[in-house]
Amino acid sequence: MKLKTIHAVMFAAGVVVTALASAQAPAPAPASGIPPTWAQGRTADGMNPSLAPNPPGISAMPADEIPTSKLKVPAGFKIELWASGMPNGRSMTESPSGTVYVGTRFTGNVYAVVTKDGKREVKTIAKGLHRPNGVAFSNGSLYVAELSRIIRYDNIEQNLDNPPAPVVVFDALPKDEPHGWKFMTLSPDGKYLYFQIGTPANIVVPPYTHAAIVRLNLKTNILEYVATGVRNSVGMDFQKGTKELWFTNNGRDWADENLPNDTLNRLARPKGMNFGYPFCHQGDFLDPEFGKGRSCEEFDKPEMNLGAHVAALGMRFYNGNMFPAEYKGNIFIAEHGSWNKTKKSGYQVVRVVLDSKNKPVKLEPFVTGWLDGENFWGRPVDVQMLKDGSMLVSDDETGAIFRVSYGK
Amino acid sequence: MKLISSTKAILGVAFFTSLLVLNVASAAPPDAAAGKVKAQTCFACHGENGISVSPDIPNLAAQPPLSITYQLIQFRGQQRKGGAMEALAAGLSDQDMRDIAAYYSALPPPPAQSGNADLIAKGQQISSTQYCNSCHGPQLQGQKHIARLAGQSPEYLIAQLKNIRSGARVDMDGTMGSAARGLSDGDIEALAAYAASLK
Numbered sequence: 001m002k003l004k005t006i007h008a009v010m011f012a013a014g015v016v017v018t019a020l021a022s023a024q025a026p027a028p029a030p031a032s033g034i035p036p037t038w039a040q041g042r043t044a045d046g047m048n049p050s051l052a053p054n055p056p057g058i059s060a061m062p063a064d065e066i067p068t069s070k071l072k073v074p075a076g077f078k079i080e081l082w083a084s085g086m087p088n089g090r091s092m093t094e095s096p097s098g099t100v101y102v103g104t105r106f107t108g109n110v111y112a113v114v115t116k117d118g119k120r121e122v123k124t125i126a127k128g129l130h131r132p133n134g135v136a137f138s139n140g141s142l143y144v145a146e147l148s149r150i151i152r153y154d155n156i157e158q159n160l161d162n163p164p165a166p167v168v169v170f171d172a173l174p175k176d177e178p179h180g181w182k183f184m185t186l187s188p189d190g191k192y193l194y195f196q197i198g199t200p201a202n203i204v205v206p207p208y209t210h211a212a213i214v215r216l217n218l219k220t221n222i223l224e225y226v227a228t229g230v231r232n233s234v235g236m237d238f239q240k241g242t243k244e245l246w247f248t249n250n251g252r253d254w255a256d257e258n259l260p261n262d263t264l265n266r267l268a269r270p271k272g273m274n275f276g277y278p279f280c281h282q283g284d285f286l287d288p289e290f291g292k293g294r295s296c297e298e299f300d301k302p303e304m305n306l307g308a309h310v311a312a313l314g315m316r317f318y319n320g321n322m323f324p325a326e327y328k329g330n331i332f333i334a335e336h337g338s339w340n341k342t343k344k345s346g347y348q349v350v351r352v353v354l355d356s357k358n359k360p361v362k363l364e365p366f367v368t369g370w371l372d373g374e375n376f377w378g379r380p381v382d383v384q385m386l387k388d389g390s391m392l393v394s395d396d397e398t399g400a401i402f403r404v405s406y407g408k
Numbered sequence: 409m410k411l412i413s414s415t416k417a418i419l420g421v422a423f424f425t426s427l428l429v430l431n432v433a434s435a436a437p438p439d440a441a442a443g444k445v446k447a448q449t450c451f452a453c454h455g456e457n458g459i460s461v462s463p464d465i466p467n468l469a470a471q472p473p474l475s476i477t478y479q480l481i482q483f484r485g486q487q488r489k490g491g492a493m494e495a496l497a498a499g500l501s502d503q504d505m506r507d508i509a510a511y512y513s514a515l516p517p518p519p520a521q522s523g524n525a526d527l528i529a530k531g532q533q534i535s536s537t538q539y540c541n542s543c544h545g546p547q548l549q550g551q552k553h554i555a556r557l558a559g560q561s562p563e564y565l566i567a568q569l570k571n572i573r574s575g576a577r578v579d580m581d582g583t584m585g586s587a588a589r590g591l592s593d594g595d596i597e598a599l600a601a602y603a604a605s606l607k
Binding site for chain 2: 034035036037038039052054055056058059060062065087106107108127128176177178180
């Protein structure tokens, strides 16, 4: 009896040793490959199989070729080409002195747009970074979110022509390429950088490190999770007054041409909210595969559905004084535009109106015209309100930024 | 009468609209003839017919135009390294690249290459399990900005896949990096033989 137990223990130990030994050996090649991230979740009996992502914009269209006159805004508003020549220019932030910094996903550059005597000059202040999509400005420093680290350029405003080497702030983020690029914003108290860690696939039960919104304490350098079950948020902003974080979220692909919706969400509690990915999407759509045995009632719900596959990215509240009074407190969202849908949708900037109870009640197009039938010539990525009350819209297809103003 | 005139008006508007669209789209149309002139420097290695002179240099004939443009932009930006290509691309404008791409993409595709039948069959099998055709197309003929692999030099394909696997060549969005990660040297040779055998 005793001997048997010893044998059993030895056997178990042997198994452990074997397992450890194989863990040390180089990882064997997987028996079969996994589809590219974008095709993951595609089923033989599902949607139009010829759908594939749009080629990313990696060059800049010359200023005189950009068809700005095709862009339409509501009566009384005006849209103009504000700056160009920034291949793949995406997320934006404005410094107190009025410099607009622009991150990229594919070209590895960061741009600074300075206005002098009413004219814009574009400076490339960083090159060769790895997916420097996120930008935020604080205390004279530009923070850049690369794929797996946060870096900082100190005293950047005085050194735009000769930027200093960046200081590495935090470099322990996941290295997954899919949904690895970051949108980043500074908290109203200036203490935290908020950004997302997207899911590493289209639809998968992600590691607990992923499909989340996190914040980095700039003083202690501690990273903490503020929301989970968020597939990939590439736009967020704090609401003035409530100081609550609102964010967009991109829905999964290949489930249906018209489902699930991309969503607009609110962080009603500072920590612990779970928005459902991969089990439940848009608050009421159980995942065809991962939703089995689950209920949407387990999860927090979005504030508003924005449409399927529209690629809702950058969003900002309008707190300025230039637009008419009814625009105050509205949310503007840049829709990069669909690929996983036979008839294209998105490719516009939309306006979301909140009622007196702070609930979104109206969604309507605000800037349109990038889409011409089924062809697009530009793709809006981010919106940024300037101090003068006007709004910038970045477009990574043309490498340009447009400005929307009202009156005069 | 009224119907006819309004139809005419609509046709007129449609005509002018289409003119406008054409104008915008044709502000700088890719020009294959101009591309041929600009591509003179390329001929020494990539051939006037887009068939390269050496197995370690890629064939460019029938590559999707956006694929050529994208690679040239990445060479110019030093995001892709490839012998002399960074220096050669440094002086090219976007328009030069579009013209050169228009020239090479319009050439007849390279001939299918014969090879070891077992290796080709193995490559076809791996191509299917690795979902190569999701991006590169059913016959690996390329599409949009994705390279044509059919009829490509196997030596070139092997070198590129190994570089992507090791990280020496960084692909644009990480898709190829994850696709190549699990491939053995033998898998890569089989894939290259299969791609080269296609037309």
